[in-house]
Amino acid sequence: MQSIVSLTISDLWIERGDRDLCKGLFFELKSGQVMRVLGENGAGKSSLLKVIAGVIAPLEGQIQYAGQDVTHDRKILQQDAIYIGHSAGIKSVLTVEENLRRYYPSASADELEAVLDNLSILDLADTPAKKLSAGQTRRVALARLWLSKKNVWLLDEPFAALDIKGIALLESHIEQHVLAGGLVMLTTHQDLHSIQSYDLVLSP
Numbered sequence: 001m002q003s004i005v006s007l008t009i010s011d012l013w014i015e016r017g018d019r020d021l022c023k024g025l026f027f028e029l030k031s032g033q034v035m036r037v038l039g040e041n042g043a044g045k046s047s048l049l050k051v052i053a054g055v056i057a058p059l060e061g062q063i064q065y066a067g068q069d070v071t072h073d074r075k076i077l078q079q080d081a082i083y084i085g086h087s088a089g090i091k092s093v094l095t096v097e098e099n100l101r102r103y104y105p106s107a108s109a110d111e112l113e114a115v116l117d118n119l120s121i122l123d124l125a126d127t128p129a130k131k132l133s134a135g136q137t138r139r140v141a142l143a144r145l146w147l148s149k150k151n152v153w154l155l156d157e158p159f160a161a162l163d164i165k166g167i168a169l170l171e172s173h174i175e176q177h178v179l180a181g182g183l184v185m186l187t188t189h190q191d192l193h194s195i196q197s198y199d200l201v202l203s204p
């Protein structure tokens, strides 16, 4: 069992284009918790996840992870976190298996097969990603997530394009992940059925 870790955001302020987002935002997310980031289109949900993942820098504020200030150097957090954005980091010219091998070159064939099978996309292992449907592509992103073994999951609209079975599967993995001490922060426009979450509502 891992020790309890926290992700703490203090007095955050993000500027994108000429817009102020999340001005004066504070929150703490701890091991075993799921945070659902809500808000209207353009409220800044994706921007917030990108800031935490280190893709973009905040204008002001502090980000702490596991008791350390990571505002200006997210390395410690990035070692522990996986961020899956809208594009999901899937290269269209590569096959499903090649895409996963890019991230996890040392994963065993059995491990890859089990994950693809779990996501019902084993038959697509040799299919180029450009030939996948939106929901199948999302399942490849989830395969990335399943294989990652990271503690902090930063997921931008992870339920998008998933069918009912896919949604239930992801909810169940999130539930298992936080039960094992993981932290999950996700943006979504939908209700979570089986997971207890904390809601952070951003205003535009």
Ligand SMILES: Nc1ncnc2c1ncn2[C@@H]1O[C@H](COP(=O)(O)OP(=O)(O)OP(=O)(O)O)[C@@H](O)[C@H]1O
Residues within 6 Å of the ligand: 016, 017, 018, 019, 021, 039, 040, 041, 042, 043, 044, 045, 046, 047, 048
């Ligand atoms: N690359 C960018 N350059 C400049 N402004 C941007 C950029 N990306 C987003 N923005 C602006 O930042 C604001 C917040 O965008 P963001 O994508 O974080 O919102 P969101 O809450 O995730 O929206 P949605 O629900 O539509 O996905 C918007 O006004 C958007 O126009």
